């Protein structure tokens with residue numbers, strides 16, 4: 336272990352108790368092993384899981400950047416998540432523990448979850464879903480969401496989960512691009528005591544999308560919904576028919592067969608479908624969770640993200656189940672009905688690991704310490720953070736008030752594209768508030784300047800990955816060109832993350848933020864292009880530009896600049912209408928905090944909006960080089 340006294344800045348060292356109870360203490364040795372024998376390191380991890388047939392080759396880099404992992408291997412991630420444990424002493428252990436916003440709870444042992452997933456998979460088969468078909472899943476945080484994902488995986492269908500906070504146009508675009516055959520949707524979801532009418536939103540999206548043949552509706556709220564004859568069916572009705580048998584044969588997949596696509600925002604244009612596979616993704620999520628959260632058989636683990644984002648895919652569903660953990664999932668808002676809701680559940684369920692986002696911590700911090708202090712949080716052993724840089728003030732509050740100074744915070748940096756943790760501490764790492772410390776073993780990263788040279792300590796540059804890793808995205812579904820251009824063209828042989836960062840003298844990484852046109856709002860990733868196109872789809876708007884400006888709780892707030900069509904009168908009501916329009920088309924998270932009506936926008940001579948000029952102006956900063964500005 337490194338000598339902390341040699342580290343610069345404010346350092347939090349793990350307690351003796353943490354060190355003694357953590358399984359792996361010698362990270363330097365593991366890093367060295369992975370550095371000297373990358374394939375050996377990952378083969379060792381992969382061999383802890385079940386393969387129907389072992390791989391021929393760990394890493395196939397013959398067609399860069401289309402890397403392949405565990406080629407020749409036959410596997411199914413769903414088998415490793417469920418069947419494997421259902422055959423052992425874990426059979427009756429809770430796989431999934433769920434609490435609804437209204438306080439009800441449901442739980443599934445590994446045996447029970449496997450049974451439900453088999454029934455669900457048989458229902459999908461009866462609708463004609465086959466290996467390789469795309470199935471879109473759109474619901475709130477309810478147990479049927481992971482079940483639907485695992486059911487797709489079992490029969491080799493490719494799931495595409497659309498976050499339940501998105502709305503009509505976002506759903507339509509994703510249905511259309513993925514050419515989904517089936518949509519699985521909940522009648523509605525609960526959000527702060529109100530009902531979000533998911534089925535009605537889906538009906539509107541379906542009017543715009545043509546490929547969906549069947550819609551499976553999950554009953555959550557029981558509110559009346561429109562059911563289209565011949566297209567829409569209730570899940571619970573099909574689950575009670577003989578077709579929904581409790582046994583369902585496992586599709587034997589190639590390691591490189593697609594497991595899911597997940598849409599995320601990029602630099603330009605439409606969201607891109609990031610593709611992940613059964614083999615490599617499985618190994619990466621299994622191994623990173625095991626080491627970083629030092630999982631123990633008796634742990635109750637809570638990742639408070641939404642399964643509709645990569646955090647939920649990797650670390651609510653797949654990673655925890657692969658590790659045989661009990662994964663806790665909560666349906667509602669953190670402060671509903673009161674700001675102690677989370678702390679109450681940690682106490683009630685005896686949660687040992689809490690993994691959440693800085694925005695949630697900052698939001699709960701505002702209510703003061705009395706709310707958490709009323710509860711016994713002593714079950715907590717480890718804390719986690721993800722989604723955006725965590726400011727040292729929030730880090731320290733989380734550490735002191737929630738972790739009582741005893742729980743190390745795993746600040747994990749990764750992306751939809753990386754599938755797994757890339758920069759992360761381990762329980763025994765000396766921590767610096769705001770830094771995710773160093774790359775995971777076997778992951779080679781650096782920070783480069785414009786010319787592709789590594790920057791000096793404390794200098795800002797572009798964060799890149801210089802070696803392949805098993806859970807890496809394989810391509811953008813249906814758009815391999817864009818995969819190459821967006822991620823692999825800037826610096827030869829390097830994966831471009833889109834983030835800027837710096838490294839300090841101790842080689843600790845500090846993430847600064849996105850350098851592209853992506854805005855992180857409450858940890859959610861949104862493209863300026865999507866917000867702008869939602870604004871422009873309003874019949875009064877001729878042009879729009881969106882930027883992110885610092886916000887105390889959300890990290891970033893959306894500011895939009897809008898040029899109205901000629902003849903349209905400006906009114907205050909119009910601004911509200913435009914904001915509501917974006918919420919209707921994209922989702923409430925994309926609703927601009929602030930809209931300004933302008934006569935013109937700063938553009939380059941080729942017509943590209945110069946958002947950095949807008950941003951500098953809004954922040955009262957120097958806009959820098961304006962030589963490419965048109966006027």
Ligand code: WT7
Nearest residue numbers: 646721722723724746747748749750751846860
């Ligand atoms: C972007 C990826 C991967 C989970 C959720 C987000 C930012 C993520 C951290 C962190 C600083 C972070 C980056 C990254 N980000 N984790 N620990 N510290 N920034 O996935 O939606 O694909 O967003 O989130 O900017 O590029 P995503």
